[in-house]
Amino acid sequence: MQGRMMQQPLLISSLIEHATRYHSDTAIISKNTDGTITTTNWAQVAENSKRFANALSDFGLTLGDRVATIAWNNHRHLESWYAISGSGLVCHTINPRLFPEQLIFIINDAADKVVLFDKTFLPLIKAVKPHTPTVAHFVYLGAFDQDVADAIPDVKFYDVLIANHSAQFEWPELEENTASSLCYTSGTTGNPKGALYSHRSTILHTYAIALPDSLNLSAKDVMLPVVPMFHVNAWGTPYAAAMVGCTVVLPGPGLDGASLVHMIDEYKVSIALGVPTIWQGLLAAAQQSGSKLDSLKRNVVGGSACPAAMMKAFRDIYQCETIHAWGMTEMSPLGTGNQLKAKHLQLSDDEKLNIRLSQGRPPFGVDLRITDEENGTNEVARDGHTTGNLQVKGHWIIDSYYGKSSNALSADGWFDTGDIATINEDGYLLLSDRAKDLIKSGGEWISSVELENIAMNHPEIAMAAAIAAQHPKWDERPIVIAIKHKDSQITEQDLLDYYSDKIAKWQIPDKVIFVDSIPLTGTGKMLKRDLRELYGNVLLTE
Incomplete structure (x- = not known):
């Protein structure tokens, strides 16, 4: 009927x-x-x-x-x-x-x-x-x-x-x-x-x-x-x-x-x-x-991760709620939006901010999963810790690209985003990195996004990109390309010291390079490919 x-x-x-x-x-x-x-x-x-x-x-x-x-x-x-x-x-x-x-x-x-x-x-x-x-x-x-x-x-x-x-x-x-x-x-x-x-x-x-x-x-x-x-x-x-x-x-x-x-x-x-x-x-x-x-x-931030310092400035100086959102062209684009649940309302401002730094939860119409390999089907735990390949499916997500005959989905019908991420028990997505931007040092992975967020939280840094540089012993090591705020006197060692109590010692970048500008895509994202071409061999020449 x-x-x-x-x-x-x-x-x-x-x-x-x-x-x-x-x-x-x-x-x-x-x-x-x-x-x-x-x-x-x-x-x-x-x-x-x-x-x-x-x-x-x-x-x-x-x-x-x-x-x-x-x-x-x-x-x-x-x-x-x-x-x-x-x-x-x-x-x-x-x-x-x-x-x-x-x-x-x-x-x-x-x-x-x-x-x-x-x-x-x-x-x-x-x-x-x-x-x-x-x-x-x-x-x-x-x-x-x-x-x-x-x-x-x-x-x-x-x-x-x-x-x-x-x-x-x-x-x-x-x-x-x-x-x-x-x-x-x-x-x-x-x-x-x-x-x-x-x-x-x-x-x-x-x-x-x-x-x-x-x-x-x-x-x-x-x-x-x-x-x-x-x-x-x-x-x-x-x-x-x-x-x-x-x-x-x-x-x-x-x-x-x-x-x-x-x-x-x-x-x-x-x-x-x-x-x-x-x-x-x-x-x-x-x-x-x-x-x-x-x-x-309210202001909505998408395209790339929003630094905590920026969220704090909008909250504390302008009483403006910052909504972290994430999506892709292939997703029309919305995949997630970061709004708190009722159980979060009693938390402290800093605890709420910690939740807000994630990319948020999907609305009805989008589903997310993390798998243990690209285009794989084996889902890993939703525990907020286990990382893997982010895949999506839903009502406004492509199944194939325009003019292409081949299907863009996994064997069981999910679209692989190319992102590495975790999902916690409440469905909050936290992107670790683009798969192609992860830094593999001595067999261990380092998130470029985490390194960038730390640098961007320094009051004298306007923009920062973390990339993999070739290393004779460790295969790859992280370096940071940064733009100082106007009149800043920060040195390379100052910024490296800033990392010391925030991440494991082996994840601290090997080098900081200060520049006047960082190349951006047409949508405002940092062009790490260009940065790798410019600086990817800098540790080999030292």
């Missing part, structure tokens, strides 16, 4: 329809590429998305065609998202921080038919255009601009397109497993790989990230997604914002600390989301300006 319930497909278009029906006058505040501010609302986003959907229809595109975006977080980009996916096309967000060769590879691998872009990326578009034969239309996300027209002779202008098209558009009732968006991995090894999401997986992911035990979103919030829309769909927050009907503050290209402090204070932001390097800049700017960030109640 079947249930007697309505059948409605889970579609992205239903999110924008809900937002405009029940939250029409809720503000969408957007910082444009030229620094000006545009304030619209959910009703206007919905109207313009329908106008642009009509424009896309005139391009002669068919179901499943890919439409790429190379743009900052702004209102036009948001409108285009709903137009593309809602009309049955695939929204392909591209990270402009990738190398031009990788951009060309991604556009051609996806066989994009249309590319939307902001003016910042005009030189990039001009450079890659001759090498992207599948692209029939380039659309500039703005009003008519002579510079853009001169650079890209056949370019179309977003504002002109929506002005010339009707706001009457019926969203098609698609099958819910229809592809909706395409995101590529950052390609730290080899070419980037595509993760193709469906409407169904996106809606289920949207429900999950809004839950109180995830990001705890509601219509009362003013959300600032600092994480770019080209980085795993801004962690899905533009969809969740429409689902709950909250105010959204889109920062455009202004991701420096001073700009973010201004946006938070000016628009009374209650929740902001970004990677640790973003929050370092924000804390420094807030301290310099004297801002108390009074409105900011």
Whole structure:
């Protein structure tokens, strides 16, 4: 016997329809590429998305065609998202921080038919255009601009397109497993790989990230997604914002600390989301300006581990709750969010902080396990101590990469993340390292993440990366590449001494190298591969 319930497909278009029906006058505040501010609302986003959907229809595109975006977080980009996916096309967000060769590879691998872009990326578009034969239309996300027209002779202008098209558009009732968006991995090894999401997986992911035990979103919030829309769909927050009907503050290209402090204070932001390097800049700017960030109640940290010192600063100076989250492009991306359980509420602040430093628990819809070998099926104990290979399965996790015929799962249907981790009795995940970043010294493993967290807790260290350096006796030994805070006088020995009472003596790094900058991926993660190429033989030459 079947249930007697309505059948409605889970579609992205239903999110924008809900937002405009029940939250029409809720503000969408957007910082444009030229620094000006545009304030619209959910009703206007919905109207313009329908106008642009009509424009896309005139391009002669068919179901499943890919439409790429190379743009900052702004209102036009948001409108285009709903137009593309809602009309049955695939929204392909591209990270402009990738190398031009990788951009060309991604556009051609996806066989994009249309590319939307902001003016910042005009030189990039001009450079890659001759090498992207599948692209029939380039659309500039703005009003008519002579510079853009001169650079890209056949370019179309977003504002002109929506002005010339009707706001009457019926969203098609698609099958819910229809592809909706395409995101590529950052390609730290080899070419980037595509993760193709469906409407169904996106809606289920949207429900999950809004839950109180995830990001705890509601219509009362003013959300600032600092994480770019080209980085795993801004962690899905533009969809969740429409689902709950909250105010959204889109920062455009202004991701420096001073700009973010201004946006938070000016628009009374209650929740902001970004990677640790973003929050370092924000804390420094807030301290310099004297801002108390009074409105900011929660900040979400993902992309890499959050140092304890950063969590303490948000908690003690700004009374802001830091939510540690973890995920991957292959997971849409949310895998876990760190919220306390009732039994933790009576703990001391330091005990709570110790729990908060883990990556948290999975929401319903994701399952985790630790196995004793990569792509293996033998699960190890959930005791918070036994490490192994982290595998995941769930409603919004890929089973294969875009354009690849081979399955990406283990023999019994789990996706191997490439992370080394533990899970405790309460389901809290603690990442030890990426498998490729572990340091094997004399047959024993050392976690680069643990070494980095210790260094980052030193008040005079702004950023630190721990890598394996080749060693004639021990095979590999850890070294730390660090950036000092401005005016710091810390020495190499000072930092090495700082490790002495925090880890076993044999795990203390052999060397500290101070640098002015550390190479980052397009999503703000440290490029350890590049650091190993630069410094991997430093102990052999001494």
